[in-house]
Amino acid sequence: MEGGGSGEDRLIARFFRPIAGAGALGLRDDAALLSPPEGCDLVLTKDAVVAGVHFFADDAPASVARKALRVNLSDLAAKGAAPLGALLALALPKGTGEAWVAAFADGLGADAVAFGCPILGGDTVATPGPVTITITALGAVPKGGFVPRTGARPGQAILVSGTIGDAALGLKLRQGPNDVPFGDLDAEQRGHLLDRYLHPQPRLALAPVLRAYAAAAMDVSDGLAGDAAKMLAASGCGGVIEARRVPLSAAAARVTAGRAELLRTALTGGDDYEILACVPHAAVPAFTAEAARAGVPVTLIGETRGGEGLDVIGPDGVALDLGSGSFSHF
Amino acid sequence: MEGGGSGEDRLIARFFRPIAGAGALGLRDDAALLSPPEGCDLVLTKDAVVAGVHFFADDAPASVARKALRVNLSDLAAKGAAPLGALLALALPKGTGEAWVAAFADGLGADAVAFGCPILGGDTVATPGPVTITITALGAVPKGGFVPRTGARPGQAILVSGTIGDAALGLKLRQGPNDVPFGDLDAEQRGHLLDRYLHPQPRLALAPVLRAYAAAAMDVSDGLAGDAAKMLAASGCGGVIEARRVPLSAAAARVTAGRAELLRTALTGGDDYEILACVPHAAVPAFTAEAARAGVPVTLIGETRGGEGLDVIGPDGVALDLGSGSFSHF
Known part of the structure; x- marks a missing residue:
């Protein structure tokens, strides 16, 4: 038996390995590895977007990918953080064409480079429902530098x-x-x-x-x-x-x-x-x-x-x- | 106008705030805050589970929550890591009863305590599809201690x-x-x-x-x-x-x-x-x-x-x- 694996493995190898960052270990492992910068706190955010709810099912897949990543980067920015990397979970209806996945991965990879936020790993699963994309982004702030939502004072x-x-x-x-x-x-x-x-x-x-x-x-x-x-x-x-x-x-x-x-x-x-x-x-x-x-x-x-x-x-x-x-x- | 917010905010306040860890900032912020332990590498994993694919739609919601968290903890364990925390994205069909969400949060909260993996944040969205749960877990290994999938040698x-x-x-x-x-x-x-x-x-x-x-x-x-x-x-x-x-x-x-x-x-x-x-x-x-x-x-x-x-x-x-x-x- 060879270790080539399942349809999911082939999808990952073909479309997501080329856009993965160094900590992703080639997306060949159970998990990603990240050395947090010294003297920093981590900022973590996670947003999900669903076709037909947060975007149109016929939106260009590259645009969908970009929006899914950018809404998380926006959260990091608001907290004063610089991106360290992101993880992707992609739930795809059966029959999603490879062209869709390829264009999605292209858009995501381009933004990962543009915003300095490498894709570190994730999961690809089948769903009987609509395309559902969940991205978790990690960022860093100098220790104590997190900008909270709770710090406003009168005046x-x-x-x-x-x-x-x-x-x-x-x-x-x-x-x-x-x-x-x-x-x-x-x-x-x-x-x-x-x-x-x-x-x-x-x-x-x-x-x-x-x-x-x-x-x-x-x-x-x-x-x-x-x-x-x-x-x-x-x-x-x-x-x-x-x-x-x-x-x-x-x-x-x-x-x-x-x-x-x-x-x-x-x-x-x-x-x-x-x-x-x-x-x-x-x-x-x-x-x-x-x-x-x-x-x-x-x-x-x-x-x-x-x-x-x-x-x-x-x-x-x-x-x-x-x-x-x-x-x-x- | 009051800042009570949307249905999502009320769902989070009622069911997830009680189970959130310290870094979750009461789930009141855009993002979670985590101070990584000194001298450690971070291990990151993300798994999605979909009703009708990875679990039965009529499974007890507490069991669904536990499995969704545990499959991620299993990845951390395999890499030699100890859990630091997890983020949850929960996509719910419209009309999901509050009893379902309450039982799901109870199960998740119990496991977060049992396995020392506080819930740090996440996202709750509506979906026209099945319940979809994505969990990102973060763990720590002493620097260089990550156990890879690639290290086996003959004999x-x-x-x-x-x-x-x-x-x-x-x-x-x-x-x-x-x-x-x-x-x-x-x-x-x-x-x-x-x-x-x-x-x-x-x-x-x-x-x-x-x-x-x-x-x-x-x-x-x-x-x-x-x-x-x-x-x-x-x-x-x-x-x-x-x-x-x-x-x-x-x-x-x-x-x-x-x-x-x-x-x-x-x-x-x-x-x-x-x-x-x-x-x-x-x-x-x-x-x-x-x-x-x-x-x-x-x-x-x-x-x-x-x-x-x-x-x-x-x-x-x-x-x-x-x-x-x-x-x-x-």
Whole structure:
């Protein structure tokens, strides 16, 4: 008997061994091996995405792979961590073509290189359900450098990176490409929104700046308003965000202008993968300057307060009623 | 707006926060925090299990949780590692009752305590497919202590822990409780086989003994014959296993006696979660004695050789034809 193994082994050998990092031991062992850097704490995160729930079953497999990895890298970035590596569990319906797996592995391998996050191992299984991808990412922070969600105190500035709402609007555009509001957009703006839904940009460059200045941070994955409310609740304080200060791309600004419902989508929709941070006011200029130097624009959008609860003030100065303020699959 | 969050947040708060370890930060953050022990390498493993593929949809949820964790702990044990913690991704069909989730969390929490493997974090998502559980376990070995799958050399002893084939026979018993061979078994023996399928016993007590003596090791998850062939191929050598030496429980011995097909099931079926190790002959007495002292019986079943390929010699002295020798879902 030869040790060539099962269909799973052949799939791994053919498509995943070429993209595996050194600690993966050629994906020939039961487990991966990693020497953690000296003087560091480990940061661990794990996100699962399911076809038909978190992505479209007909999305390009390379895009699916990239998003699955990037949502985890976004968590690392928010905690101030640099990636060390990732493990993949891939559940595939029977009959998934090799072309799909090949393109998935290509996309994952390209991002592993681009973000310095080697694929260390994982598992490939069959499922009677939809494609399900679970990635665990490991990162490192200098000891004590973890940026918690719980560190905000009353009277701090609330800032957010990049622009908000593009991904949620991109999803709406995808679901209704002929809907009236999107008629205002040119091809480039449409492409921007669609791409932001498909390809989040983990803000890893912001990690050291967060470690230096942020009292609290988290990544915005389930909607700005809801996630901000969560961070404030976890920190035991309240706060206010002014909708007019929330940074919008040109495309998002155009479709939300005068459309309260789409502004609500931008403020509460998911998949931004930007970083929300609370920073003492005195540190805001340095934080903003260093973030810009790292290539990540950050914008002051509000302030923490004593008490509890988050108010989101609308463009007309009246607090918006945003319901739960975030997206939930449950 | 309050920061109570989504259905997922409530599920996590109610059922998983009570079982979370210290590094989980109360499951209130984007990520978990872990200080790796000084002077250690990290060992990382990730296994996914799917209802209807790796377990029965009507299995007790506590059993499902235990198996999902234990198959990962078995990988750590085979590499000589002690558990540091685990992350869970749980994909649940809509309408999964809270009683299911509560029982699942109870089972997971009990095993996290029993095996010293705190739950550090994870993700809970909805799926239109079956329950899918992915666990990533982290372990530690003293630097350089990782026991590889690739270290076997010709002329070493092949040993296996515990007994082989119980789980695969337990699965057959479950699928055909009235099949003739199982008529020979008493209630206790039937219970033994069924339990071995449901509740693997990760051999964590063997980890330090493997580090001290084993040139190569792996856990037997996809069938003894196929996994042994894999380890030999990874090590670049061949070998022979004598079926008559393979340790069988009283129940397995009874149902396989004179039934070549069931002996094949025992030798090639999955879910043993025992440890297969290659040990230099001179070290076999010490390895065996220390394993016994650790509460884990190990049995000499064969020998590595030069060349390639694994021969499994049947009870009549003739090499068995076992096909691929292992179980595959693909």
